[in-house]
Amino acid sequence: MRLSPGARERLTIFWMLFPTFLVIVGFYIYPTLYNLELSFTDITLLKLRKGGDWVGLANYWEFLRSSSFFDIALNTVFWLTAVSVTCRMILGLLFALLLNASFLKRMKLSTLARLILLVPWATPPVVAVIAWRWMFDPTHGAINSWLLSTGLISDPIAFVSNLSTVWPAINTIIVWNTTPLVAISLLAALQTVPQELNEAASIDGATKFQEFRFITLPYLIPTLSVLTLMSVIWTFNNFVYVWLATGAGPGTFTNVLATEVYLKAFVDLRIGYSAAIGVTMAVVMALFGALYFRLFGVGDMQEKVG
Template sequence: MTISPKMRTRMTIFWMLLPTFLILIGFYLFPTLYNLELSFTDITLLKLKKGGDFVGATNYSEFLTSSTFRDIAINTVFWLTAISVTVRIVLGLLFALLLNSKFLKSMRLTTIARLMLLVPWATPPVVAVIAWRWLLDPTYGPINSWLLSSGLISDPIAFTATLSTVWPAIITIIVWNTTPLIGVSLLAALQTIPEDLNEAAAIDGATRWQQFRFITLPYLMPTISVLTLMSVIWTFNNFVYVWLTTGAGPGTFTNVLATEVYMKAFIDLRIGYSAAIGVTMAVVMAFFGAMYFRYFGLTDMQDKVG
C-alpha cells in the first residue's frame, strides 16, 4: 500500500507530538482520576497509609445539602467571580481605549502610561495582597489616615474585617492586580482594527459612540469572549486572594469553594470530602465552558449565515 506524501506528513507530525500528548495525559489525567477516586472514600490525613473506605456519593450529598453550601456558592459565583470579572473587563476595555487614544499620543504619554499599567500585573499576587492589607490597615494604613484627615470618616474602618467592606476590599485587590492583563490584551486587539473603517464612518457622519458600537466593539468581541472565559475559570478556582486577605473570614463570611477545599483537607483533615468539592468545582467549570463555547459557536455561525 502506497502512502501519499500528505498522509506521511500527518503521520510524522503525529509521532512527533505523541510524547508531548502522553506527558500531558499523565500529568493531568492521573491526578484527575485519583482525585475522583478519593472523592468516593472517607479517607483522611490520618488514614493516608491505611486508605479510606468506599462511601459512594456520601461526600457529594453532604456538601450539597450542608448549611454552608448556599453561602459558599453565592460568595464564589457572585462576589468572587461575577462581580470581579465584570469590573475587570469593563476597566480593561476603558484602559485599552485610553492607551490607544490620540490624546495620550499627542501628549507623548503613551509609553509611560503603558508601563504604569504593567506595574500591578508584574506584582506577584502575594506581594499585592500584603501591600493592600497594609494600605487598608485601620491603624497604620494610609487610606484610613487620609479618610480621617479629610473628615470623610470619624473612626478608622477595618476594611478586611467589616462585613460591609470586606468583599469590596477583596475585589479591589483582585482588580488592581489582574486588570492590566485584560487591558493589554484588548489594546493589542484594538491596534488590529483598520483605521480606514473609522475614517470612512466619520466621513459618513457617524459619531464617536456609533464608531465604537458598530466598528470597535464587534472587532473586540472575540478577544473579550476569550478573556471573559479565562477570567471566569481562573477566578472561580482562585484561592490566593481570599485566603491571604481574610482567611475566609470574618468567621466564614468570605469562604469560597477554593478555601473550603483547603480547610476541609488541611484543617478538618477530610481528604475525601475535600476531593468531592474539588470534583464539583471541575464539573461546574467544565459545564460552564461547554455552554460558553456552544453559545459563542452558535453566535459565530449565525453571523456567518447572516
C-alpha cells in the same frame, strides 16, 4: 509485514505524539482520576498511609446538603467571579481606550502610561494582597489615614474585618492586580481596527459613541469573549486572593469553593470530602465552558482564538 504508506504515516504520527500523550496522562489525566477516586472515599490526612474506605457518593451528598453550601456557592459565583470579572472587563476596556487615545500619543505619554499600567500586573498576587492589607489596616493604613484626614469618616474602617466592606476590599485587590492584562490584550485588539473605517464614519456624521458601538466594539468582541472565558475560569478556581486577604473570614463570610477545598483538606484533614468539592468545581467549570462555547458557537470561537 510491510505497512502501507498510509499506515506508516499514521504510525509516525502516533510515535511523534506519544511523548505528549504521556505528559498529558502523567500530569493531567492521572491526577484527575486519582482525585476522582479519593472523592469516593473517607480518606483523611491522618489515614494517608492506611488509605480510606469507599463511601460512594456520600461526600458529594454531604457537601451539596451542607448548611454552608448556598453561601459558598453565592460567594464564589457572585462576589468572587461575577463582580470581579465584570469590573475587570469594564475597567480593562476603559484603560485600553485611554491608552489608545490620540492625545496620549500627541503628548508622547503612551509608553509611560503602558509601563505604569503594567506595574500592578507585574506585582505577584501575594505581594499585592499583603500591600493592600497594610493599606486597608484600620490603625496604620494609608486609606484610613487619608479618609480620616479629609473628614470623610470619623472612625477608622476595618475593611477586611467588616462584613459590609470585606468583599469590596477583596475585589479591589483582584481588580487592581489583574485588570492590566485585560487592558493590554484589548489594546492589542484595538490596534487592529482599521482607522479608515473610523474616518469614513466620521465623514458620514457618526458620533464618537456610534463609531465605538458599530466599528470598534465588533472588532473587540472576539478578544473580549476569550478574555471573559479565561477570567471566569481562572477567578472561579482562584484561592490566593481570598485566602491571603481574609483566610475565608471573618468567620466564614468570604469562604469560596477554593478556600473550602483547602479548609476541608488541610484544616479539617478530610481529603476525600475535599476531593469531592474539587471534582464539583471541575464539573461546574466544564459545564460553563461548554455553555459558553455553545452560546458563541464553536466555529466562531475557533476563528476568534485562532
